[in-house]
Amino acid sequence: MLRDVAVLVLEGAHAFELGVFCEVFGIDRSDDALPVYDFALVSANGDSVPTRHGFEVRARYGLERLASADLICVPAYDPYVRQPDELAEELRAAVERGARVLSICTGAFLLGEAGLLDGRRCTTHWRYTDELARRHPRARVESDVLYVDEDPVITGAGTAAGVDTCLHLVRKEHGSAVANAIARRMVAPPHRDGGQRQYRERPLPRDRTGSLAPVLAWIEANLDQDLTVETMARNAHLSPRTFARRFQQETGTTPLQWLTGQRVLLAQHHLETTDAPIAVIAHRAGFGTVDTLRHHFARRLGTTPQAYRRTFGAPPLSG
Structure with missing residues (x-):
């Protein structure tokens, strides 16, 4: 049963995706008889981490806190900023001992660095699926889905798809009634139709100077x-x-x-x-x-x- 949730705060983290994890897993909703998680923000140094938005987030815990987590969440970050090697090592160790890992958007790149996407279906924001596949050719990257559940590795697409991904895991662990109740509290749909294809930018017209x-x-x-x-x-x-x-x-x-x-x-x-x-x-x-x-x-x-x-x-x- 999912009880202990640790969220990595990465350098260059995106606030929305980080906030999704905090909203779904970090709020006490016991007044509605909903699950309460042992929730922690974790950083490589157990201190303040700069986000991409110009402010810092202070994580109370260092990487040692990951040892007890049932679920480790990886928010979006700049995939061109190298993260400490020990983060990938900790993620591998967590999965080996039976924990789940869940990424949103470009958080999948850190899972890829840890080798956790090899041979697995996965996804990320549609703007980055080609780059993820290029960096990790053994991963089976899917560009048109909101999330992929390859338990114990779960990957979500861009931004708002993080809500879909987290609610999927809640539904899987606690049932539809709990997931629907949390969605209502968040004023969010418990499930969305379709995938990322409907949100992609329309292709630019090809050169119209040819003979046709x-x-x-x-x-x-x-x-x-x-x-x-x-x-x-x-x-x-x-x-x-x-x-x-x-x-x-x-x-x-x-x-x-x-x-x-x-x-x-x-x-x-x-x-x-x-x-x-x-x-x-x-x-x-x-x-x-x-x-x-x-x-x-x-x-x-x-x-x-x-x-x-x-x-x-x-x-x-x-x-």
Whole structure:
């Protein structure tokens, strides 16, 4: 049973992620008959540690406090700032004796330095997944999830996904009723749909100076039409085979994959900026039916159009 929680305070720590651990595990909620943890902030020197925000956090305990912890939490920090070698050693030792480790965002990099991601699925903020995979090629980095539970190693994605990750562990240890009660106290959803894909930045358009630039613009202006490779090739005055080959060369993908991506982007735009019914948006984006729109939304973004609108849609104007 989870009772003893130690949170590492790293040089360059991010205050929000550090605060998530304090909020979930460091508050006495016994008035609601919720679990109370033996909670401690720990640093390599057992003293004040500078954060990335210009203030310091004083940790009352040194690394010796990790020896009793059931759970060691690693918040986000600057992954380009080297941490003391003994931190990785302590994390390895903790896992070997049966403790769990849980990271949020770039905290996964410290787990990687400790060798704890080797052969395991893991995640971090979507901006850093490629770098994490480059540094730790034996890790199985997943970029489109909110968290990964490879017990005893649990990794959460960026920032707010830390709440999801911690509540997942609470749910696993104490049940849904406890996790839901803590979420209510935090005014947070006990579980969120989808993964990181819906929060990624939209890709910048590729260079439009290639020979297919006019046909790309034409396709984008006619996404609501029935477009086939043959139709697109005819507009480019090329045979379908030549068009498909040149399209791959200039865009890095196939015509139909690119077309689907542009349609999803258009649907996202309408969901964010209009209150049009989902069926209307499906038609405007060229998907035809709501079911087809849902299918491609799930494959590309890991969520539904309705859930995406709830998250990113503009709030209704008050009268």
